[in-house]
């Protein structure tokens with residue numbers, strides 16, 4: 001039987017990218033995985049000697065800052081149910097599982113003088129369980145849960161964070177590096193710096209835009225680079241792993257053909273992800289030209305005695321440049337960007353948004369997820385991959401996050417369509433020479449979606465948060481993803497018989 005979706009695919013063309021219906025095989029060496037992060041799934045927030053993180057503090061504020069007033073205190077209870085998570089990874093046939101380590105579970109006060117053995121044991125158990133099942137552990141060192149004790153000292157805007165981070169990283173390399181060969185230093189710098197320090201969107205909700213996020217960016221890039229060089233100097237020879245960073249990349253497309261709107265889109269891409277990718281992956285290093293120019297000009301106009309974007313010395317530029325074995329791309333959606341002089345005054349002065357000076361919007365005709373910011377635009381993913389290839393000399397790319405949110409339910413055809421269409425253009429990009437070697441679905445299971453609490457579900461498996469046992473059930477998309485992994489190919493005619501995972 002020909003399904004409606006099959007017909008849709010065959011006729012659906014967008015920006016030159018065909019979402020074709022033929023079976024498309026990925027290279028044999030291509031690997032598939034799924035991702036989670038510590039605060040979003042673990043729970044065990046105050047157990048066995050764990051210290052508090054900025055997210056423990058943020059979710060316990062009164063009044064609550066979280067949409068459904070929830071917390072990650074228990075979340076999906078993976079602190080106790082990690083064996084079931086590994087079983088799920090096995091059911092799906094994942095090549096690797098991407099998870100993150102909670103810094104305050106390892107170092108309750110953030111600093112290395114006090115190591116929490118129960119924390120060390122927890123990740124040892126998880127890693128061993130994965131390896132026992134032939135699944136590679138892909139470890140994210142930092143996914144947003146900074147020890148609260150370090151936030152008291154300024155967190156990511158205190159330059160000493162570079163040393164704090166490297167001390168923490170060293171412990172992870174020492175304890176886990178014999179078995180973990182895939183490392184991400186930091187997940188999504190922009191979300192840490194802009195959302196956390198430049199706004200109230202993420203912990204620690206510092207809301208000091210125009211200044212704090214750029215200080216954070218410099219410290220974060222240095223922390224990442226030093227962690228990378230530490231691996232090179234002391235571990236690589238023995239452990240032979242690979243170390244990169246995951247940068248959240250939204251694709252910004254000009255809203256019209258005008259030069260102004262074109263420039264608005266260039267600026268938006270540079271502020272959103274070029275800010276972090278350019279210093280690491282470009283040949284020249286340093287922050288992108290557009291950032292340096294916009295922020296210096298505005299800072300001077302605004303009466304600052306120097307640019308609000310900190311300088312990087314020549315040796316800092318050299319330290320950061322080339323400090324990654326792969327470019328981890330977290331990507332979900334595309335936005336339109338335009339310039340509108342009459343919107344002067346729309347943004348606070350100074351601020352990151354004012355510096356960027358672009359207005360960014362969705363397009364109401366694009367399929368809409370439960371998350372307001374998330375729409376399905378596969379051709380934007382394709383353009384992003386081509387741009388990364390062009391700008392940074394075709395780096396090794398791992399897609400470290402990609403996924404779709406719903407309000408819940410097991411029959412998630414919209415998620416299936418999203419995954420298929422994104423994987424289809426990924427296949428196009430690979431055929432055209434983009435060096436993409438891994439793909440990671442967000443997320444393995446439903447989890448705590450930050451300020452949106454449990455109102456948005458990203459899981460291939462549903463988690464029943466109303467039950468004490470946090471029962472996990474495969475969605476229809478889990479069966480489809482399993483088949484994609486099993487065959488290493490996309491067959492849009494495949495219809496799962498539910499209950500066969």
Ligand code: GBH
Nearest residue numbers: 037187188191248250335360373401442449
């Ligand atoms: C990731 O963040 C996180 O790593 C993960 O923890 C999280 O659960 C997952 O994605 C799902 O949210 O529309 O221009 O205003 C994704 C971060 C947040 C990046 C929304 C793009 C919208 C930018 N994304 N943001 S815009």
